[in-house]
Amino acid sequence: MDRKNTGDKADTLTIQALQRMPYYLHCLEKAKAKGETTISATSIANELKLNDVLVRKDIAAVCSTKGKPKSGFPVDELISDIEDYMGINDKKEAIIVGAGSLGRALLGNREFEEYGLSITAAFDINNDITGRTVNNIPIFDISEMEPFCVEHKIPIGIITAPMEAAQEIADSLVRCGIRAIWNFALVRLNVPEGVLVQNENLASSLAMLSHHITK
């Protein structure tokens, strides 16, 4: 099946553009709170210190209507278009694998819910940890992970395990039909095509900070 021009513009957004969306959303909600009903790409660009053409292109890729010269875009519509595009409004279930300090930290973070991510269980190998709950989310033994994922058709796995274990966990998740992995372990994961791996490299960020400080 060819996907050259299917009418929807879903494929046109680059990763960078997609990552700017939450900023746009925040900016729009601020404008809405102020009572503004339309907003120009130019003003968004100024607020976020981005190029205005860039903002216009990003908006064009997700917005269902065109902007009007002079007034700009309708705020409400743009908000719901971005939310739809990001898939914020339909809840997606996720599990956390590795309930060490970072894993439990994420379990305790309620803000993910706002972005449509609902963490339903955590798994760990260490039986000092399993059996407990954090933020009302149960921590099970790792052996229960595969049946749990299959039964609940979990689409997202969050790996906060040590890097030595990460690839094996990823393989296991893939077998269960997971479709996206949020990887906090410092390894490149090998996954089949169609499975998205989003790497969250706190170590890389730390490298940036450290290097700047050390000059």
Place this chain on the structure above:
Amino acid sequence: MDRKNTGDKADTLTIQALQRMPYYLHCLEKAKAKGETTISATSIANELKLNDVLVRKDIAAVCSTKGKPKSGFPVDELISDIEDYMGINDKKEAIIVGAGSLGRALLGNREFEEYGLSITAAFDINNDITGRTVNNIPIFDISEMEPFCVEHKIPIGIITAPMEAAQEIADSLVRCGIRAIWNFALVRLNVPEGVLVQNENLASSLAMLSHHITK
């Protein structure tokens, strides 16, 4: 003072390259554990699924010696060069501002120590939280932040506060002489030149995941 060619190559690494460094480090340590004394850029590239010329360029920018055709680079030397470059070996003190779920999560994460980051205190506005400790790190009232930073000459601030408060906190940190900010709030911070802001956008990552799932 002109900085065209000062002999050190510190300025030549791009952000992307710097972010690859932790992966190289991990890869090298794995090789070292296997008893290998030299390693080729080609083999690192294969392991990490990167282009070999890219790896060679990255290494050239940080490594003090040149590689030898056929054998490659000395593992030990490369490890210490990268560690030096990233500034892993000298401890840098940091504070956390905002001790909500994410902030306490980071407080509890002991892995940062391995990368040279030592979190010495946290601050919050909520007096249900202040006075406690997490992982032996005290949580103080926000009013004590400025004197603490000045007294201890803290170079790094980690913002895990709500986005409404983030800019004000950043301004305050800058006044105290902070040199880098690790920003987990979803706003672009305005800081003077010379202060690094490293944005950690969990929301942007979530946008990636959600969008992929929703297809």
Place this chain on the structure above:
DNA sequence: TAGATTGTTAATCGATTAACAATC
């Protein structure tokens, strides 16, 4: 030696920015 590997220079690729005509 032959071959793996290096480092450099040039080509490619993709994202951002600039220029500009169209429009409310």
Place this chain on the structure above:
DNA sequence: TAGATTGTTAATCGATTAACAATC
């Protein structure tokens, strides 16, 4: 109308990749 703002096409910029001569 005039001016702000839009959307598009072309130019720029920067990172990655390819080609290739040099070397252990």
